[in-house]
Structure formats: structure tokens, C-alpha cells
Amino acid sequence: MKKGLLILSVAALGFAACGGGFQKGPSGLLYNIHNDVKGDSIADGDFISLNIIAKTDGDSVLYNSYELDRPSQTFVSKPAYPGDLFYAIKLLSKGDSATFKIDLDSAEAKGQPKPATIKGKYIIYTVKIEEVIHKDTADEKGFQSKVEAYFKAEGERSKNAEEKNIKKYVADSKVKADALPSGLFVATTTEGKGIQPVVGDSVVVNYTGKLLSGKVFDTSVEADAKKAKIFNPARAPYQPLSLIIGKGNVIPGFDEGVLKMKKGGKATIIIPSKLGYGEQGMPGGMIGPFTPLVFDLELVDVVQKNEVPTAAPVVPVAPAK
Template sequence: MKKGLLILSIAALGFAACNGGFKKGASGLLYKIHEDVEGDSIKEGDFISLNIIAKTDGDSVLYNSYEMDRASQTFVPKPMYDGDLFTAVMKLTKGDSATIKVDIDSAEKKGQPRPQGIKGKYIIYTVKIEDVIKKDTTKEQEFQSKIEAFFKAEGDRAKKAETPKLDKYIKDNSLKAQKYPSGLQVATLTEGTGVQPKPGDSVMVNYTGKLVSGKVFDTSLPEVAKKNNIYNPGREPYTTLNLVIGQGNVIPGFDEGVLKMKKGGKSVLLIPSSLAYGEQGMQGGMIGPFTPLVFEIELVNVVPGKGVATPVSPEAPKK
């Protein structure tokens, strides 16, 4: 069936006409449905997969699942108040897309804390409902089995897509990469002239970690962190990563890649998930299952022998 987020009055229709096609909902909610697919509306307890972009009305991006290179999944909660994001989501169906503007002032009046550092009137969500698994309290085991099957299918797709994604990144960035038996690929940007590290040597490296979408998720460089809106003042001072290499202190692809460099060199490491976070991904992080990674590395220094390195940063690409 076709849906409307609300039964609109004549006045509300007039409001929509002068607001770029947006319709008005409770507590200052504004919405516009771009694709309206027939089907049953989402309900509390359903499992959904959606792509979502969240912005301020000043156009600052707060979150973008497309940059994460995977959709987000959640069980649909009971709306915290009439007019929040899920009030709107629960009027959509699989295949729908919409823009939803949540009024921050109204949310605050309803007891929701105002997001820190966000100015303006709205948080604007652009959503695309990719999949819905309907909750059935009489068939709980079947419901859970469908969710398990969903994640297995997603994992299979992600695994098959790894090599094409890395190949595309190499082509799009005009890299010349050497592939090793492990699956690691290394593109040398600057050939180092110093010593090549061996397992057990201490190394100092500058690094920037990316997804193949280009999204930066970690770096040792403060200017890169600020440029990509991931700067964390609590991490100061940003500095080179110092560690004993080849000892499993970082993900295998990082270890192997640095061991193939020379002091003073710069390389791009193209790391398949088997040498990164594998089929589990990084718990609580943005790196999902079967996610290939890209690291830009500068090998600043090499100290032979098993010297004591500065402790690995908690932000470093740990194993």
C-alpha cells in the first residue's frame, strides 16, 4: 500500500508547498519521500538494513554509510518521542528512500540531549531502506534464522567484492602495485635509501588508514585527521607510530608491508581482509567483515634489534 507519514490537513499541505516539497510531521518533523514502494510499513522490532547519510542543516556530514562501504543494520526501536527519526522510518517499506529533517529544538524539549557542537535547527537524514526482516513473535527462531542468513549473504557478497574493489582503487589512483603470495599488494611511491627492517627491529612510521571508498578512519598525522574530521584532541600529541615490527603487534598486512620497505620510503599497502580484520571485522568500529584496507605508509626510522619501542597507540591498526 502507498504511505503518507501523516494524514495531512489543508494547512499542512500549504506548508509543504512552500518548503521544497517537504511535508510536516509532529514535533517539527519534516520529510520528503523520494521512492515510495508498495509493501507493509516497518514496525517496532523489525530488523532493517539501510543506507543513511546524516548532516547538519549547515551541510556538515555527521555520518555516511556509503563512505563506510556498507549499509547499517538495526532492530527498529520504539520511537523516543513522536517526531524522532524512527517515527518517520516506521512509515517506510523496503525499497523506500526519503529525506527526513529532525527538529533539534523539539527533540531537546522532549528530553533528548542536544548533540554537542551542532548548530542549526535540524539534523537531516537521507535514508534508503535496503532490506527488512519482519518481526514475528510467534516464530522467534525463524526470525533469528532469517537474520543469520542475511548476514551470511552479506558476508559472501563482501568477500567476492574484495578483489574488484582493490583493483578499482589501484586503477582509480593510477598505482603500480606488486602482489605477494599472501595477497598483500604494495605500491611504492618513494623508494627508500636506508636499511630495510627485519622482524624484531623497532620502526617509526607515519600512516594513514583508509577504506577503499577513500574514507580515512585512522592516521598518525594531525593535519590529515583534521582535514578528514576525525581529529581527536584526547589523542594529543599525534606522533609517529613506534613499534617492534614483525611481532604481531599490528594487523598482518601492516607488518608484512612495512617489512618490504626501506627507511625513508613511502608506500601504499593494499591489504585484503584476510590480512586485516577478516570475516569478523573490527568490533565496535567502522571496519566490517571482509573489508579490504588501504594504508599510506612512510617509514621514518629503523632501529635494528629488539629495542624497546614506544607503546603502540590505541588508535593503531592492531591485530
């Protein structure tokens, strides 16, 4: 943390020690810096990469970047009010870690609506600052080049680690998975007794998609959605995905995995990024560049392309771009 003007301004706002190792900040902010590395503090407009866990008072996890196998990245905004999360983050520098308690009642009083689903007094953030690129107003182009170089380096890191991470997942899961020439892994958990689909057939599939960390990002199964705490009432009723297989309606690895199954069968497939969302990942989503995926599949039905398919609701799985 910077030891100059920032400390003076913090002192002027009346920070003081409080119980449990936390210190008091403005608007009910409580903070505890666990690791304080010397360096320039984060400022408005800086680019930061950080690992962050957000929880409620009752330890309900709202967000966990560690489950996504990559840190979060953002440009630092001017705080909406003294004591919000960006205000707290600006107390840190690269390498620092801390816990912040953001007072929701104070936030509401400052014009930040309290989330209806959160009943406690605080949202609790545990953060570790992995990288900081300080904004350079005198060289905006140079600043943007540094940010682009960071993303390129992170992409290369993920790319180089992907094969090793997949092999480790297969070994740790202790399932018998067949490695296909494409790079897809298929582990049959229940052998189907019905017909095997071919390209152009209509299929009905239950699926649960996960990252290697086990974090569920999508599912057609209501029980799995509730267990993973991603249940969305607006989506109910949860029902199987219906699609014509092998026509690019889903990511290539999903197509290939289903084509290896028989009606009534269940399988787990591990999809390398080249058969998923590739080097771009899913924009705005939790699937980053060079991210392998795991799908638990159940092939509920197969209607051959020369037959009339029965109607079934469609739950989209976005295809690769």
C-alpha cells in the same frame, strides 16, 4: 508504505504539506518521501538494512554509510518521542527512500540532549531502505534465523566482490603496485635510503588508514585527521606509531608492508581482508567483514633488535582477532 492504519494515525497527528516538497510531522519533523514502494511499513522490532547520510544544516556530513561500502543495520526501536528518527523510518517500507529533518530544539524539549557540536536547527537524514525483516513474535527463532541468513548472504557478497574491488582500486589509482604472493599490494612512492627492518626490529611509522572509498578511519598524522574531519583533541598530540615489527602487534598486512620498506621511505599498501580484519570485520567499527584496507605509510625510523630503541609514544592499531 503501508496504506492502512498507519496513514490514519499519521493524519490524526496533523501531518500537512509544507514548502519545498516536505511535509510536516509531529515535534517539528519534516519529511519528503522520494520513492514510495508498496509494502508493509517498518514496525518496532523489525530488522532493517539502510543506506543513510546524516548532515547538519550547513551541509557538514556527520555520517555516510556509502563511504563505508556497506549499509547500516539495526533493529527498530520504539520511538523516544513522536517525530524522532525511528518514528520517521517507520513511515517507510523496503525500497523506499526519503529525506527527514529532525528538529533538534523539539528533541531537546522531549528530553533528547542537543549535541554540543551542532549549531543548526536540524539534523538532516537521507535514507534508502535496502532490506526489512519483519519481527515475528510468534516465531522468534525463525526471525533470528532470517537475520542470521541476511548477514551470511551479505558476507558472501562482500567476499565475492573483494578481489574485483581491489583490482579496480589499483587500476583507478594509477600507481605502480607490486602484487605479493600473500595478496598484499605495495606501491612505493618514495624509496627509502636507510636500512630495511626485519622481524623483531623496532620501527616508528606514520600511517593513514582508509577504506577503498577513500574514507579515513585512523591516522597518526594530525593534518590528515583534520582534513578527514576525524580529528580528536583528546588524542593530541598525534605522533607516529612505535612497535616491534613482525610480532603480531598489528594486522598482518601492516606488518608485511612495513617489512618491505626502508627507513625514510613512503608507500601505499592495499591489504586484503585475509591480512586485515577478515570475515568478522572490526566489531562496532566502520570496518566490515571482508573489507580491504589502504594504508599510506612512512617509515620514520628503524632500530635493529640488537640496539636499544629510543622511546616513542604508542598509538595502537588493533590487531586482527
